[in-house]
Amino acid sequence: MKRLGQTIRDLWKDPMGRIGMIGILLVILVAIFAPLAAPFEPDKMVAMPKSAPSADYWFGTDNYGRDIFSRILYGARVSLEVGIIAVGIGAVAGYILGLLAGYFEGWVDRVIMCVMDILFAFPSILLAIFISAVLGRGLVNTMIAIGIVNIPVFARTVRAAVISAKGLEYVSNARSVGVRTGAILVRHISPNVVAPFTVQATLALSSAILTEASMSFLGLGIQPPDPSWGSMLSEARTFMEQAPWMAIFPALFIIVTILLFNILGDSLRDVLDPKLKT
Amino acid sequence: MSQENILLDVQHLKTYFPIRGGVMRKAVGHVHAVEDVSFQIREQETFGLVGESGCGKSTTGRSILRLIEPTGGQVLFDGTDLCTLSREQLRLKRRDMQLIFQDPYASLNPRMTVHKLLEEPLLTHFHLSPKEREEQIQWIAQAVGITAEHLERYPHQFSGGQRQRIAIARALICKPRFVVADEPVSALDVSIQSQILNLLMGLQQDLKLSYLFISHDLNVVRHISNRVGVMYLGRLVETGSTEDVYRNPLHPYTKALLSAIPKRDPSEEKERIHLEGDVPSPADPPSGCAFHDRCPHCMGICKEQPPQTRELEPGHRVACHLYNP
Numbered sequence: 001m002k003r004l005g006q007t008i009r010d011l012w013k014d015p016m017g018r019i020g021m022i023g024i025l026l027v028i029l030v031a032i033f034a035p036l037a038a039p040f041e042p043d044k045m046v047a048m049p050k051s052a053p054s055a056d057y058w059f060g061t062d063n064y065g066r067d068i069f070s071r072i073l074y075g076a077r078v079s080l081e082v083g084i085i086a087v088g089i090g091a092v093a094g095y096i097l098g099l100l101a102g103y104f105e106g107w108v109d110r111v112i113m114c115v116m117d118i119l120f121a122f123p124s125i126l127l128a129i130f131i132s133a134v135l136g137r138g139l140v141n142t143m144i145a146i147g148i149v150n151i152p153v154f155a156r157t158v159r160a161a162v163i164s165a166k167g168l169e170y171v172s173n174a175r176s177v178g179v180r181t182g183a184i185l186v187r188h189i190s191p192n193v194v195a196p197f198t199v200q201a202t203l204a205l206s207s208a209i210l211t212e213a214s215m216s217f218l219g220l221g222i223q224p225p226d227p228s229w230g231s232m233l234s235e236a237r238t239f240m241e242q243a244p245w246m247a248i249f250p251a252l253f254i255i256v257t258i259l260l261f262n263i264l265g266d267s268l269r270d271v272l273d274p275k276l277k278t
Numbered sequence: 279m280s281q282e283n284i285l286l287d288v289q290h291l292k293t294y295f296p297i298r299g300g301v302m303r304k305a306v307g308h309v310h311a312v313e314d315v316s317f318q319i320r321e322q323e324t325f326g327l328v329g330e331s332g333c334g335k336s337t338t339g340r341s342i343l344r345l346i347e348p349t350g351g352q353v354l355f356d357g358t359d360l361c362t363l364s365r366e367q368l369r370l371k372r373r374d375m376q377l378i379f380q381d382p383y384a385s386l387n388p389r390m391t392v393h394k395l396l397e398e399p400l401l402t403h404f405h406l407s408p409k410e411r412e413e414q415i416q417w418i419a420q421a422v423g424i425t426a427e428h429l430e431r432y433p434h435q436f437s438g439g440q441r442q443r444i445a446i447a448r449a450l451i452c453k454p455r456f457v458v459a460d461e462p463v464s465a466l467d468v469s470i471q472s473q474i475l476n477l478l479m480g481l482q483q484d485l486k487l488s489y490l491f492i493s494h495d496l497n498v499v500r501h502i503s504n505r506v507g508v509m510y511l512g513r514l515v516e517t518g519s520t521e522d523v524y525r526n527p528l529h530p531y532t533k534a535l536l537s538a539i540p541k542r543d544p545s546e547e548k549e550r551i552h553l554e555g556d557v558p559s560p561a562d563p564p565s566g567c568a569f570h571d572r573c574p575h576c577m578g579i580c581k582e583q584p585p586q587t588r589e590l591e592p593g594h595r596v597a598c599h600l601y602n603p
Contacts, residue, residue: 168384169379169381169384169385170384170385170386170387170388172345172379172385173377173379173385173386173387173445173448174387174398175345176343176345176372176376176377177372177376177398177399177402177448177449177452178369178370178371178372178373178399178402178403179398179399179402180369180402183398183402187387187390187398188387191389
């Protein structure tokens with residue numbers, strides 16, 4: 001916990017880290033308080049279809065006359081929810097697999113990493129589509145699909161960190177003292193995994209949001225009339241020339257959110273790198 | 279050598295590392311890091327292992343403790359063959375045998391306070407009340423010269439010598455009987471070295487320890503050891519009491535090694551034996567005697583047959599064809 005506080009303080013000192021943290025906090029607040037902040041219901045027709053942005057309808061309305069601003073606020077919920085849960089699934093499974101593969105090596109490592117390499121070999125969107133097709137449409141299945149796609153990246157990151165930590169003298173020291181394997185993993189090896197793992201998690205969050213947007217765009221993610229940034233973009237495609245605001249605003253939010261996560265991830269990588277510490 | 283009081287009996291220890299190559303990562307050869315090493319250590323004795331860098335001293339030490347799995351041979355510790363123990367049996371046995379590492383900057387977890395570092399072995403091997411644990415920690419801290427206020431600090435707040443004291447405390451807090459000291463003073467300033475050596479010798483008396491003391495520093499080994507083994511290319515070429523080996527070296531390699539010690543009086547005439555060439559690769563050791571291609575006394579037989587180890591004086595053994603009967 002002390003380390004968490006210190007990490008946040010260090011992030012705050014870095015201008016990029018500060019932008020990332022504030023920005024993401026805003027996105028999270030928007031998602032939480034969407035029902036209070038949204039001027040209209042997200043799935044009600046409130047004005048003429050395809051009205052241009054105005055004082056009443058800040059981002060305009062879509063082809064059914066629904067308020068785009070309200071839909072974007074609600075859409076933030078979907079994006080974050082999918083991002084966090086999908087990354088959570090990938091991170092937990094990847095962490096355990098990576099730890100086992102890295103510490104035990106031998107056949108455990110070969111079996112785990114072989115499966116990971118096979119998963120890795122597919123383009124992530126293709127794999128997510130395939131898993132969705134097997135599990136069926138819907139938001140929960142999308143999360144599971146994106147989560148599975150994320151496992152190999154985490155497993156690899158963790159495995160590499162574990163293998164390099166295993167070579168450390170103080171890990172040999174713990175073995176020579178006779179410390180139990182579990183305690184060595186938790187006390188001596190895991191702390192070396194936290195930094196690359198956390199950085200990977202922020203970067204994976206942005207890619208998960210993007211994958212959800214792509215899948216909703218393809219019609220596999222969230223089902224109408226619920227809004228998500230990806231599905232809004234998908235619907236906007238047909239009306240790009242008549243109502244460009246339908247596409248511009250969701251796209252803008254996707255870009256900015258992903259950028260914020262990447263900025264935070266980069267800053268976190270610098271902050272957690274012990275070599276840059278004085 | 280008498281059979282009584284032998285704590286550690288190493289018999290024909292071998293450790294090979296595979297060299298992997300090709301697409302299938304098959305072993306295409308082996309590095310013979312430790313080749314047929316046998317020696318004994320008696321209770322409360324210090325056995326010094328000397329040799330050049332890369333001759334397999336550290337690998338020998340770690341193979342004995344099975345931190346590196348030996349390829350063959352036996353390690354009898356107090357009558358038990360360590361090589362046949364299961365992982366868990368071995369882990370419990372580690373209470374009695376510890377390793378002091380060369381580099382105190384790397385061997386202590388930077389995220390643990392001294393107190394935690396010293397507590398961990400106790401938590402691992404004993405069921406003690408917090409009060410008893412505290413007593414043990416205070417006792418060992420005092421024994422190695424760490425003050426109570428140092429216990430809440432982190433390793434990076436100490437100097438090298440102090441860190442090595444912490445590492446020694448961690449190794450000795452469970453009161454082991456046998457300690458492998460792997461170049462424990464090589465990473466330290468010369469001024470600190472003697473302090474640490476004296477600490478190790480003092481603790482040996484108090485805790486009735488046996489040491490396997492690994493070093494490339496011949497003076498250090500002479501100072502601390504009762505008996506000495508000289509290693510060359512993974513093989514033990516000569517063993518004997520410190521007195522015998524330093525006064526009357528038998529193996530040509532030992533002679534060359536000892537002739538390289540700087541004399542106290544620079545004006546004193548000394549006969550420096552220069553060895554030709556480099557140490558051969560342990561992946562492809564020379565035929566016969568491993569030392570034959572650099573030996574000033576090389577004979578025909580040396581290129582063909584590996585020499586047998588013979589006891590020339592009581593307790594003084596050498597592996598060299600020069601001493602064939």
